[in-house]
Amino acid sequence: MKQTADAVIIGGGCMGASVAWHLAQRGMTNVVLIEREPQLAAGSTGKNAGGVRHQFSHPANIDLSIESIAMMARFEEVVGTPIDFHQDGYLFLLSKAAHVATFLKNVQLQKSRGVDVQWRSPKEAQALAPGLDVTGVKGATYCAADGVADPNGVTVGFAKGAQAKGVEIVRNTEVTGIRVDHNRVTEVRTARGNIATPLVVNAAGPWAKSIGRMLGVDVPVEPERRHIFIASPPGGGSWDDTGNAGRVPTNKLLVIDFDSTFYFHREGGGLLFGKGDPDEQPGFDITVRWDFLPKVIEVAMQRLPALADAAVSHAWAGLYEMTPDHNPIIGPAADVAGFYTIAGFSGHGFQHAPAAGRILADVITGRDPKFDLSPFALDRFSRRTTVAEANVV
Ligand SMILES: Cc1cc2nc3c(=O)[nH]c(=O)nc-3n(C[C@H](O)[C@H](O)[C@H](O)COP(=O)(O)OP(=O)(O)OC[C@H]3O[C@@H](n4cnc5c(N)ncnc54)[C@H](O)[C@@H]3O)c2cc1C
Numbered sequence: 001m002k003q004t005a006d007a008v009i010i011g012g013g014c015m016g017a018s019v020a021w022h023l024a025q026r027g028m029t030n031v032v033l034i035e036r037e038p039q040l041a042a043g044s045t046g047k048n049a050g051g052v053r054h055q056f057s058h059p060a061n062i063d064l065s066i067e068s069i070a071m072m073a074r075f076e077e078v079v080g081t082p083i084d085f086h087q088d089g090y091l092f093l094l095s096k097a098a099h100v101a102t103f104l105k106n107v108q109l110q111k112s113r114g115v116d117v118q119w120r121s122p123k124e125a126q127a128l129a130p131g132l133d134v135t136g137v138k139g140a141t142y143c144a145a146d147g148v149a150d151p152n153g154v155t156v157g158f159a160k161g162a163q164a165k166g167v168e169i170v171r172n173t174e175v176t177g178i179r180v181d182h183n184r185v186t187e188v189r190t191a192r193g194n195i196a197t198p199l200v201v202n203a204a205g206p207w208a209k210s211i212g213r214m215l216g217v218d219v220p221v222e223p224e225r226r227h228i229f230i231a232s233p234p235g236g237g238s239w240d241d242t243g244n245a246g247r248v249p250t251n252k253l254l255v256i257d258f259d260s261t262f263y264f265h266r267e268g269g270g271l272l273f274g275k276g277d278p279d280e281q282p283g284f285d286i287t288v289r290w291d292f293l294p295k296v297i298e299v300a301m302q303r304l305p306a307l308a309d310a311a312v313s314h315a316w317a318g319l320y321e322m323t324p325d326h327n328p329i330i331g332p333a334a335d336v337a338g339f340y341t342i343a344g345f346s347g348h349g350f351q352h353a354p355a356a357g358r359i360l361a362d363v364i365t366g367r368d369p370k371f372d373l374s375p376f377a378l379d380r381f382s383r384r385t386t387v388a389e390a391n392v393v
Pocket of ligand 1: 043
């Protein structure tokens, strides 16, 4: 491991890897990325559902999506590694009048930024998603350019590209401290030695708060467990088998029942689904709570009756990285020179990694990011100028 570097990135998830790649593209290659686990994407990134969508309520998130999804569509050409990427659309189902009103406004906002999002009747929603029960649904929004991508592929693609340009990637190594002299970052301490550096990027996802604590900066990110379940059809096999025709979608359309937060999409021959748990408290425990499954199934089978007799073949849990307004923190700390954060994406970060990494790399290298970062500034919480993202499930 190097003993001096122009920058040290803490965290080898999609954010850390994206920042590393974008810094290297800008000629900043004397960089070390440090990951505690034996492999990259072992944190939230490796646990996520892969959904990518333009359908956000905050204009800054819509803009992050427009740039990120465009980059994912050309990932192999730009970064040099193929990724599994499907633009089969996202369908939000709305049953409450208040949500209908908000989403109608959101559609106008999304369209005003150039995104083609359409309003769909319950019948039209059903036609898009075979097997869907639309009882009680008042309307839906659909964006055909939304989709599903492979989080591991994106992370490893960025990391390999950065490495090829000279960035050092160190695994199995925990950052244990950060030294600050006269309000400037001067050194990163790890279990395997120290690195003298004037610049640190906190890309530690759900653990971002603990990195901030190392130098007395409050980074308000709280971990929150979320489950994902995989269902096979009764008797095994694939949902594509002829006996299951019409029971579930045949493509990777991602459907979200916004009121209950139940969502699903096809994953190989199976079906991936999940739902938020309103009783979940902040914490780092990612043990699968199998007693939560019946509560999910009860809601899920009302929207997708095929799940009533499906076999849940496996499950995992990962951590959302929640901020108080469900928007990320991107940019410098006001009080310590050389300390930057890119974290707190509140359960929708994978899809924003390409643009967020580009923007932070521009800021670090003194370029104009051409993006108003004030909604994502760390000091917005103390200034009390937050505007929350509403489309978090
Ligand atoms: C169940 C689930 C479903 C999700 N679905 C979606 C989705 O459909 N679409 C979407 O866009 N997002 C989704 N997300 C959110 C998405 O996964 C996260 O927003 C994103 O992965 C955050 O990436 P990250 O790089 O910031 O964090 P992480 O991937 O957690 O990376 C942080 C890394 O920092 C390392 N680290 C921490 N502390 C230290 C230290 N002291 N020293 C060294 N290394 C350290 C960790 O080991 C970890 O690998 C989902 C998340 C979950 C849990």
